[in-house]
Amino acid sequence: MKTEPINEMKLVFPSSSSNEGFARAAVAAFAAQLDPTVDEISDIRTAVSEAVTNCIVHAYRDTIGKIEILMRLYEGGKLVIQVKDKGCGMEDVEKAMEPLFTTGGEERAGLGFAVMESFMNRLHVTSRPGKGTCVTMEKRLVGRSGYGR
Amino acid sequence: MAVQLQLKQGELIALLEGEIDHHSARELREEIDSTASRTRPHTLTLDFSRVQFMDSSGVGLIMGRYRLASEWGGQVCVANLPERLEKLVSLAGIRELCTVVRTEEEEK
Numbered sequence: 001m002k003t004e005p006i007n008e009m010k011l012v013f014p015s016s017s018s019n020e021g022f023a024r025a026a027v028a029a030f031a032a033q034l035d036p037t038v039d040e041i042s043d044i045r046t047a048v049s050e051a052v053t054n055c056i057v058h059a060y061r062d063t064i065g066k067i068e069i070l071m072r073l074y075e076g077g078k079l080v081i082q083v084k085d086k087g088c089g090m091e092d093v094e095k096a097m098e099p100l101f102t103t104g105g106e107e108r109a110g111l112g113f114a115v116m117e118s119f120m121n122r123l124h125v126t127s128r129p130g131k132g133t134c135v136t137m138e139k140r141l142v143g144r145s146g147y148g149r
Numbered sequence: 150m151a152v153q154l155q156l157k158q159g160e161l162i163a164l165l166e167g168e169i170d171h172h173s174a175r176e177l178r179e180e181i182d183s184t185a186s187r188t189r190p191h192t193l194t195l196d197f198s199r200v201q202f203m204d205s206s207g208v209g210l211i212m213g214r215y216r217l218a219s220e221w222g223g224q225v226c227v228a229n230l231p232e233r234l235e236k237l238v239s240l241a242g243i244r245e246l247c248t249v250v251r252t253e254e255e256e257k
Contacts, residue, residue, distance in 0.1 A: 017172035024170075024202070042202075042233050049204040053171040107178065107213045111205040111241055118240055 005072040005080075007033065012068045015060040015085070023052045023069060030071045031079055035143045043119040044079070044139060050112040051083035051135045057104050059087025059133055077141040086132040093127050152177050154184050161190035162228075169203035174210050182217060189221045196252070198229035207234075208241040215246050228252050 009030055013019050024045045031044050048069070055067045070082040090096045097117075102110030117123045122138035150173035153164040163181050167173065185193055193214055200207070215225045225247045230238060243249065 017170075020170045020172045021168060039233070043236075045202060046204050046237065049170050049202075053204065053206065057171060106216070107174070107206075107209045109205045109208040109212055109241060111208055114240060115205050115237065119236070 003074060005074050007073040009071045010068065011071070012066055015056045015065050015067050015087075017053075017056050019067075020049055020052055020056070023067070024049050027069065027071060027081060030073070031141070034073065034077055034079065034141045035145050036141045037144050040139070040141050040143070044081070047116045047119045047137055047139075048081060048083070050115045051081075051137070054112050054133075054135070055083065055085040055087060057108065059085040059089070061088065077143060079139045079141055081137045081139075083135045083137075084132065089129040089131050089133055090127040091129050093125050096127075097125065150177060152180050154181065156184075156188055156190065159190055160192040160194060161185055161188055162194045162196060164196045164199065166199040168201055169207040169210060171204075171206045174206040178210060178213060181214060185214070185217060189223065190218070191223050192226050193218045193223060194226040194228050196228045197231060197234060200231065200234065203234055203237065205237070205241070208237065208243065211241075211243055211247065224248070226250060 011026055013023065027048045028041050028045050031041060052067060065085060065087055068084045072080040095101060097113040099114040100110040102108045116137055120137040120139045124136040125133065127133040150167035150169065155162045161184060165177065195211060195214065211225065211227060218225050227243060227247050227249045229251055230249060
């Protein structure tokens with residue numbers, strides 16, 4: 001049986017790099033209703049920043065497209081964040097997810113997926129060349145009140 | 150995001166301030182590099198004490214400056230890393246490239 005989220009929100013914005021800070025802040029605001037710890041919020045902000053940067057740097061490399069973030073909150077403190085684009089997609093998701101692999105040039109560390117993986121509890125990536133990419137991340141929040149414990 | 154640059158006895162100190170992401174990293178990089186390439190410091194110190202947030206773009210910033218300073222045999226030093234950035238810096242293995250130090254507390 002599929003559980004219904006207790007709250008959900010969708011955010012759509014253009015892939016300009018100036019929106020990176022806004023995307024982090026919006027997701028952090030959504031997560032705030034679970035009374036997360038400073039560390040939990042910091043992990044979420046960092047992971048979202050990586051996912052959104054991937055859309056800007058890779059998916060819509062020479063163009064501006066739409067980035068969609070879907071946030072869902074479930075009973076017990078489970079937060080699911082989906083970051084979707086309709087950009088160039090990837091041939092080889094596994095290769096792209098290898099730490100230090102990057103096609104972003106010298107100034108990119110190639111750590112985006114590694115950060116998402118280690119800062120969140122679950123990471124799932126689907127991609128189709130020419131169609132786009134969907135990154136799903138999940139985090140169980142214990143929160144300051146211990147709500148999700 | 151802003152950076153204050155200070156040259157002291159052949160050491161270039163870059164005091165970074167604010168949030169480092171893909172968006173802000175470019176401007177920081179340009180400012181640091183234009184001064185660093187001109188002054189060729191023996192040590193380029195990146196001071197993170199006033200950085201509130203950074204993602205892997207900050208790691209890219211450190212690695213890129215490491216490569217730049219290597220061109221003239223200089224080293225990069227990462228100073229005053231806030232505790233919340235520790236996880237990211239460990240994951241990236243920055244300590245294998247740079248010294249990570251804590252300089253004296255600055256006055257508020």
